[in-house]
Amino acid sequence: MAIEFDTIAAISTPPGEGGIGIVRISGDEALEIADRIYQLGSKNLKEQASHTIHYGRVVNPKTAEPIDEVMVSIMRAPKTYTREDVVEINTHGGIVSVNKVLETVLSNGARLAEPGEFTKRAFLNGRIDLSQAEAVMDVIRAKTDKAMHMAVTQLDGNLSRLIRNLRQEILNTLAQVEVNIDYPEYDDVEEMTSKLLVEKAAQVKAQVESLLETASQGKILREGLATAIIGRPNVGKSSLLNVLLKEEKAIVTEIAGTTRDVIEEYVSVKGVPLRLIDTAGIRETEDIVERIGVERSRKALSDADLVLLVFNQSEPLTPEDKLLLKATEEHHRIIILNKMDLENKLDLNELKTMVDPSSIVYTSIVTQAGLTELEGKIADLFFAGNTGEKDATYVSNIRHIALLNDTIEAFDDVIEGIETGMPVDLVQIDMTRAWDLLGEITGDSVQDELITQLFSQFCLGK
Ligand code: GDP
């Protein structure tokens, strides 16, 4: 049985001029409200079977003014997204009509949903756990196929399962400790108990650590690898950018900046999402070195996880090239020797004394030579070739990472406690803390404010 809430509604399609817009209503009164504003002869929505869809019109019941032609889906609890009664009104006018339908729904008894409130109800009604709810948010925000896949895997409960198994192990250990304490007649019971706690703490800690090791890859998959394409004028940066964008179907996102809108572009290279930095800079001016200066370019570079440093191999290395080499020394970088269709004038041996030879790749944007190798190098650099693990569980969520780190600390306290001869019941507290912390990931032990704060990060209508 679902917990009782009021009935909420929101537009659940993304903002903008789409072909259809959907107004979603959820709660005990969803059908009642839909019925008030729905019209098709004498058809009554409340009498219709669950999981059916109905053509009709939305009208303002007070003025009888028609609002839009619609298709209305009826889904009765519990087999719904929120586990409550859900009605979805598919409107087909543009944004104006969707808004008018929503207004009509709201003036007939529903309350406007807060961002994430539908998903929050799914969580509170026990349909999904917290890490799955967070995955919903990730699916909505996913910028690349890989990120999407990762989120869907999490939604599927991979991470939750893993965490629940770890918690179960901790619980078993705590139970065993209790048993030992209850039978103190054995002489060596204290020693046994201490040994058990240390062993288990170390064992589960190791599993948490290996989960954390996936975090940096997870973060990349989630946010995209911040990538800067740099090089002096005319070496082929714009050309390279265009090739990447064209071949890999760029996803362009607009982010409201403080002074102007910055355009972020994403490309997926062999499943590695690249978030290209300062592409506007590459497009607008041909002289990035002069424009931002070496000092500032170094600063711009500080955000980059990956640098694609482009040289023109039909010319000898110039002093500017060498400055850029110096400026990118500390970065993961790939040295692209472009224009390989032209005669070679760049001294490869000299270059090899300055950079890791395996980071060098020859390309020609004109003939497309070397581009596959370039993509391979990008992928290798970050996943050592194992991106293909389809159902690997990656941790990518900052909240999860912080909790896992705290869990490790709790285990360390357990181990240290035993080693310094702390009484077992005190050590138990730290072990229980580890159990609690892991539970916060799945929401099995979680506080109200956290839930409120988490769900408020969602988009409206989800
Ligand atoms: P940027 O200033 O670094 O952005 O360089 P552009 O991408 O604007 O390229 C400068 C010039 O080099 C343009 O005329 C391109 O067509 C040309 N170019 C780019 N890549 C190649 C290449 O691989 N081979 C040859 N021959 N020309 C290229």
Ligand code: ZN
């Ligand atoms: Zn350019």
